[in-house]
Structures are given as structure tokens and as C-alpha cells.
Amino acid sequence: MGASGPAHRRVIAALPHLPAHLRGFVPPPAERCGTAPIVGAARVFASMLRQLCPGPNDVSVTLGSARVTVDLDTAHGRRLFAYGFGEPAARAMRSLVRPGDVVVDGGANIGLFTVLAATLVGCEGWVVACEPAPTTMALLRDNVERNDLHWVVLREAALADAPGRLALRAFEPGSGYSSFAPADVAGGVEVEVDVATLDELAGDLIDRVTLVKLDVEGAELRALRGASDLLSRARPDFVVELEAEHLARQGSSIDEVQALFDDAGYVGYAIGERGLVALRGTWQRPAGDPNIVVRPRERAESDVRVLMVNPFPRGGIGSYTDQAAARLRELGHSVVVVSSAPTGAEPMLDVTRRGAARSFMRMARRCELLIVQFQPEMLGGPDSTLLTRGRALLRLAAGMWTAPSVELCVHEFSHGKGWSGVIMRRLVSRVWALADEVTVHTEGERRDFADAFGVSPERIRVVSQGQYMLRRTDTDRVAARAALGLPAEPVVLLAIGFLQPHKGFDRAIRAFAAAGAAGGQLYVVGSLWREDPVSCKELEELCALARVTPGVEVREGYLSDEDFDRWIVASDAVVLPYRSGASSNVMERGLLYDRPVIMSRVGGMAEQGSARPGVTLVGDDDALFDAVRRLLGELALRPR
Numbered sequence: 001m002g003a004s005g006p007a008h009r010r011v012i013a014a015l016p017h018l019p020a021h022l023r024g025f026v027p028p029p030a031e032r033c034g035t036a037p038i039v040g041a042a043r044v045f046a047s048m049l050r051q052l053c054p055g056p057n058d059v060s061v062t063l064g065s066a067r068v069t070v071d072l073d074t075a076h077g078r079r080l081f082a083y084g085f086g087e088p089a090a091r092a093m094r095s096l097v098r099p100g101d102v103v104v105d106g107g108a109n110i111g112l113f114t115v116l117a118a119t120l121v122g123c124e125g126w127v128v129a130c131e132p133a134p135t136t137m138a139l140l141r142d143n144v145e146r147n148d149l150h151w152v153v154l155r156e157a158a159l160a161d162a163p164g165r166l167a168l169r170a171f172e173p174g175s176g177y178s179s180f181a182p183a184d185v186a187g188g189v190e191v192e193v194d195v196a197t198l199d200e201l202a203g204d205l206i207d208r209v210t211l212v213k214l215d216v217e218g219a220e221l222r223a224l225r226g227a228s229d230l231l232s233r234a235r236p237d238f239v240v241e242l243e244a245e246h247l248a249r250q251g252s253s254i255d256e257v258q259a260l261f262d263d264a265g266y267v268g269y270a271i272g273e274r275g276l277v278a279l280r281g282t283w284q285r286p287a288g289d290p291n292i293v294v295r296p297r298e299r300a301e302s303d304v305r306v307l308m309v310n311p312f313p314r315g316g317i318g319s320y321t322d323q324a325a326a327r328l329r330e331l332g333h334s335v336v337v338v339s340s341a342p343t344g345a346e347p348m349l350d351v352t353r354r355g356a357a358r359s360f361m362r363m364a365r366r367c368e369l370l371i372v373q374f375q376p377e378m379l380g381g382p383d384s385t386l387l388t389r390g391r392a393l394l395r396l397a398a399g400m401w402t403a404p405s406v407e408l409c410v411h412e413f414s415h416g417k418g419w420s421g422v423i424m425r426r427l428v429s430r431v432w433a434l435a436d437e438v439t440v441h442t443e444g445e446r447r448d449f450a451d452a453f454g455v456s457p458e459r460i461r462v463v464s465q466g467q468y469m470l471r472r473t474d475t476d477r478v479a480a481r482a483a484l485g486l487p488a489e490p491v492v493l494l495a496i497g498f499l500q501p502h503k504g505f506d507r508a509i510r511a512f513a514a515a516g517a518a519g520g521q522l523y524v525v526g527s528l529w530r531e532d533p534v535s536c537k538e539l540e541e542l543c544a545l546a547r548v549t550p551g552v553e554v555r556e557g558y559l560s561d562e563d564f565d566r567w568i569v570a571s572d573a574v575v576l577p578y579r580s581g582a583s584s585n586v587m588e589r590g591l592l593y594d595r596p597v598i599m600s601r602v603g604g605m606a607e608q609g610s611a612r613p614g615v616t617l618v619g620d621d622d623a624l625f626d627a628v629r630r631l632l633g634e635l636a637l638r639p640r
Contacts, residue, residue, distance in 0.1 A: 066115045066147040069139065085112055088271035089239050089291040093213065096237050096293070097121060102208040104201060104236075105129035106159050106223055107216040109136060111143040117213070118149040126151050126205055132158035132193040133170035133178040155201060157194040159216050161225035168193045178217065197226030206234055213239045215291070218246030221257050231264040238266075238294040242285050258283040261294050267331070269293045272405045272436040277369060278331060281467045286437070306335045307367035307403070309349060311378035316497070316585030317411050319561055321373045323468040324409075338363065340378060351395040352380050352388065360399035370403035372396070372435075375411045381530070386420045393427055400434040408435035409463070412582045413449055429453040439463045441583040442604040465608065466588035472565040480570035490551075491520040491635045493628070494571035496564070497586050498529040499556060501538050504600065506545055507577035507624060513549045515629040520636075522575075524554045525567055568593050572635050576600065577624050583608045587615065598627045 063085050070080045093116060097103060103117040108129035117127045129144075129152060131137045137156045144152045158168055169188040170178045178188070202209050206229055214220055220240055230236060238261075242254050261268065269276035270286035276293055279286075286292060306328055310321040318339075325335045338349040349360055364370055379392040400406045413428075432438065432453055438460045440446050450457045473480070481488055495508040505524045512522040524542060528535045539556060546552040559567070568574065574590040576599040583604045590597045591614055599609050601617040609615040616631070618624045 063112065063115050063119070066119050066149070068111060068115050068143045069146075070110070080112075085116065088289040089113070089213070089215075089241075090116060092239055092271050092276070092291070092293050093117060093211070094120065096211055096239075098210075100124040101210040102126045102128070102202075102205050104198065104209055104212045106198060106201070106212060106214040107131065108140055108154075109215075111140040113213050114140065114152060115143055115147060115149065117211075118144075118147070118152050121151070123151050126153065126208075128153045128155070128201055128203070128205065130155040130157045130159060130196065130201055132156065132168050134191065135170065136178065155196060157196040157201075158219070159198060159201070159214075159223035159226065160195045160219060161197065161222045162195070163197060163200060164195045165192050166195050167191070198223055199227055199229045202230060202234070206230060209234045209236045211237045211239065215241040218243065218248075218250040218252075221247065221252035221260065222250065224257065224260050231266075235296040235299070237296075237299075239291055240294055241290050242283065242292055243290045244285060254283050254285065265297045266294045267297050269295065270437065275368065275405055277405055277407065277436065278328070278333065281327065281463070284461055284463075286461070305366065305368045306333050306371060307363055307369070308335060308337045308371045308373065309378075309399075310337050310339045310373055311375050312340065317373055317375055319564075320411070320465065320468065320585060322561070323470050324371070324373075326470060327468045336363070336367070351378065351392045352384070356392075357395040357398040360395060361402040364399040364403040367403060369405045369407065370400065371407045371409060372400065373409050373411065374413070376414060386423060389424060390427060393424075393431055397431045397434060400431065406435045407437045407439065408432060409439045410445070410449060411441070413445075413452065425452060429455070435459075437461060441465050442607040444607050445582060445604050464588070465583050465585050466592070469588055469592050471592060472561045473569060475566060475569055477569055480566045483566060484570055486523075486570055487521070491632060492571045493520065493522045493573050493575050493632075494525065494567055495522065495575045495577070496525045496559075496567055497576075499524075499526045499539050499542065500529050500535060502578060502580045504577040504579045505542055507579075507621060508575045508628075509542070509545050509549050509552050511575075511577070511621070511625045511628040512552060514625045515632055520551055520632055522552045523567070523571070524552070525559070527556060527558045565589065565593070568595055571595060573598065573631055575628065577618070578602055578605065581605055591615070596631060598624070598631060600624075 090113070093103075093113065097117060097120040099120070099122045101121045102125055103121060105114045105117060105127060108114045108131040111129070114127055114129040121127060127149075129140070131140050131154075134156065137154070141154055144154065158166065160166065167190055168178060170191050171188045198212065199206060209230060212227070212230065214223055216223055220242075224231075240257070242257065244254055247253055247257070258268065268279040268283055270279055270292055271277075271289060279292065283292070306325075308321060308325055308328075310318060312318050321337060325337050328335045336347065338347045340350045340352075341348070347363070349363070350356060351360070379389040379396070400408075429452075432455055438449065438455060440449055440460060440462060441464060443462055446457060446460045446462055449455060449460060475483070478488065480486075481492075486492065493508075493512065495503075495505045497503055499505065508522065508524065512520075524546065528539060539554075543554050543556075546554045568590055573596040574586065576584060576586055576597060578584070578600045579602065581600075581603045584599060587597050587599055587605070587609060591612065594614070596614050596616070597609070598616045598618060599605055601609075601619050606617065609617050616627050618627045
């Protein structure tokens, strides 16, 4: 009785921490391998009880038709014990590997992927696995031998771009910390290990290799540089970990990994819950899981059927949507864009209208990837009722629920103030859970979105406003001014975009007047966002202010994408004195044509414009005036 007392006290002391402990071991549904949360929670509780008992805490867990030993003293071991091996990279391997294949496992650790691959390829295939840390290799070898996987070849070696021997800091089995340049964590011992290349590891099987799994704690680029024959001859698929911090510790980056695969003719995919999702533009660490799939372009899923929802066929969001769709088409995907207003070229989908849910679900069933370009007003204008916006949100949710894979691209996410805003935020947070991935334009928006809607930051990816920018005109300044009817000689400043109070174009006019730019011109160009009393009054006040300010002209009217860019080319600089906003498409377009930009330091634009060559960020009216005056002086001295 006395001997059991301390154990009882330890159990009682652990009980208050149990709910938080259990929540930490409930992975997303796709990673539970069909295990109900209550069953997994019971297993976690059982693992905690086992930890209270003396002796080793190794247990066996099922992996396909095999079993592997895991350590319940590690978080990863407890999760495997509770839910099985269902992480995204494992799902990808199951979908890509066939009986008789040859798989290379670079950085095998205790052998989870090695054993899984062996069960998939069967005795007619081969698995070649390497692991440099001696104690981890011992557990890897034990997991292979206990399952009698005689078609698995093990090599105690690290991977790099040339064979030899290097110093490695080795950590306990299963930790995943062992590296040439480990993270700043306590423990580990330094050992000298053999180093091989991927080509050497594949050996005589090189022409049969169909998949390479690569997780080498930041040495991925070094390992890939030792795979020239694999990349050129065998052309296998790759499952590669992309952790920017790990790569940086070894002097490389995700951009360099992408460049190597681009040169070799490969295409990258994130691993979604319902399949592979094409990576567009510059690769980033996918939300939620650091692994990606990379496939040869000739074998890639090049014809992904994409449905893209464009809330506004004109303006910055419409332009962003058009260029994102163009980039996807360049990659070989089939893209259908639907808009909330008739354009003559796109199907129409307005979620504020009755019947939209049925047509949306019908289109979503036929696509493989749904991309929603979201702005709050797609659910209804500022005067719409909570009921109207709630119904529109349900129609949007119906399409998202139906689509196989969903990406939510958020351009703005304010849902108003007061009790109606609180209710809308709670409603949309449920709908956003339907998205496999959320993208925003700045790190600040990423933090704010996560806080506002309870979305894990790991599910949110930052994509620059300039990610898909394409030039819409090849004209030069002289030809652009002639086409627009502008004088050829004066310095021209441009304030362009929808004519709305928050754009602050009146501030631009006042700063131009205060700067006393004799001979210079300021053009305020754009159209009304909507013809409501507030917008019409803004236009009247801008025109009145321009009439009494020499050198200022307001040109109101719809601009095509080509005309928008022609105005930027015709200008010498762009002035964007916003009072509020999330991020600026116009700033990116100005920089695309090498035009200096003066922009307010507000909202996400403070981050967007920070440290960008050619961008001057300003705060109050005095700072705006000083920036305009300095810029006019510099432009006046430049050769025309």
C-alpha cells in the first residue's frame, strides 16, 4: 500500500493537466487513420499511465501489415500509439507507391516510412534506406528485421552532395533532431559518420527508382545536388521536407530547392486532405505540414480542374484573380473563373442571390480544386442585413463543402462592428474550417486572421500581392502619354484606383498643392466603387478640390487592365495616401513598371512596403507633404 502511494499522487497531480494534454494529441481528421477522437484520447490516457510504471516504455504499433516499435516517452510516439501513422507525407506515399516499385528513404529515422514503403512495394520491389545516427539505426534495423522485410537495404550514412565523412550531432531515436547543423536544443553527441550521395545510395537500382522520400533536417539541397543521375535518368517522384529554418542553418533556402527542381523539369504540390494541390509561383512551406510532393513535369497532374471564384470582375481583386488564373493555365491546369457580375467571358455566381448554392455545388463537384478569392462584400454590401449576409455565407459554405479541395485567398476580412459583427465572425470561422489552406498577403494579416477566427497559423500561408503580377502593356512613357492625351514634358504624379474616401486621394491633392510643383501635374484616376451617396459625394469633393488646385486633374471612368497599366507607365511616380486598407495591388503594379511609390504606413501596407526598393512609407499629412516635395525635386532633376 505504501509503495503505491507515490504513484497515486502522481496520477492525481496529472489529472488537472489532462484536458490540455489530450487536446495536444488530437490531430486533424485526415491524420487519425479512422480512429475516433474518444478512442485516441483513451489511448493517450493509457500511455500516460504506462509512463508512471517503471521500466521501458516501448510499444508496438500497427503500420499496414507490419508493426514498429515506438517510445511512449516521446510526443511523436504517444501520437502514433493513439492514432496510427496518418501524417500527410504517409498519405502521399500510399497514393504514389505501387507493388514492385523501388523507393529510396533518405533520413529514415526509426523506420516509419521505410516499413510503410516496404509493405507497399512488396517482396518484388526494393526499399533503400539510410540513417546516420548509430542509436537510431539500431532501432531502424530492429523494426525492419522484426517484420522480416528482406527486400529493405539499410545504409548507416548521411546524405550530401559528395561522399566522405562528416561530423554529425546525433540525438535520441525518434527525435528527428540529428543534423550537421542542429537546432539550438539541449543534448546530443557529436559523431563522425559516413556520407553518401543519393545516386550512390540507389546504386544498381537507380533506373528503377520511382520515389525518393527526403527528410534530412536542412541538408535537402545538398542531398539533391548529389542526385543528378536520379533526376535526369530515373525521374522519380519526391516527397521532400521544406523547413526554411533547417535549410538556413545549412546555408540554403526553399528558393534554391525550387530552382533545382525547376531546372530539372519538376512541378511541386502541397499535400491536401483530399489530394495534391499545385504549388503556384514561389514555393513556401505548406500550411500545416512541411512536406511537399515533387513530380516530373511529364508525369505531373498537369490538368487539374480549377474553379476560381472572383467576387469582383474589376479592380485590384479582379486583376489579382485574372493573373492567378493565367499563371495556373501556364502550368497546364484547366481553370474556370466565375464572377459575381456578368462579364461576357465568365460564368456568373453571386452568392447573395437565391439558387446560387445549387449552381455553386454543381460546379464545385466538377472541379478538383476550388479557389475562393474572398472579400467581405461578396456576402453583401455595407447596407445589407445580417440575415442577407448569413444566407450568402451558407451558399458559399455549400460550394466549399462540395469541392474536393479548397483554398481560401483572403484579401480583407473585416465583418463590421457591434453585435452583428460578432455574430458574423463566429459564423465565418465555422466556414473557414472547410478550407484546406488559407492564404493572406502579409504576416500581420496572418496573425490577425488567426486571432480573429481561431484558425491555426500553420494553416495560413502568406502570398505576396505581387506573386502573379504580369505586365499588361509594352508601351513606353512617351507612347503612353500620347495615347492618354497627356503633355509630354511635365513631371506627372499619379493617384489611381477606386474613388473611395479611404483611398485618401484628397490628401494627395493637398500635398501636391503644398509642395508648389510649378509645371508638374497630378492626375487622380479611377471610377466609383459603387454609386452610393458617400462615393458620389467623394467624387464631387475631389473634383471641386482639383478645380482650385493648379496642375491637378481628376479623370473619372472605368479602366481596363491595359489602360490601368498605361497610366502607370505614363506617370513618373505613384502616390497612394490611403487612410486605411489591408494591402495594395496598385503599389505592386507601380513597382512592376519601376515607378517610385509613396504610400501610407497603415494596415498591412506598413509591412507590404517595408524595405521595398522604390517605396516611401509615410504617416501623417506633414510626412506626406515632405515626401511629395522631395520626390518632385528629384524627378525634376532627372533627364527626361
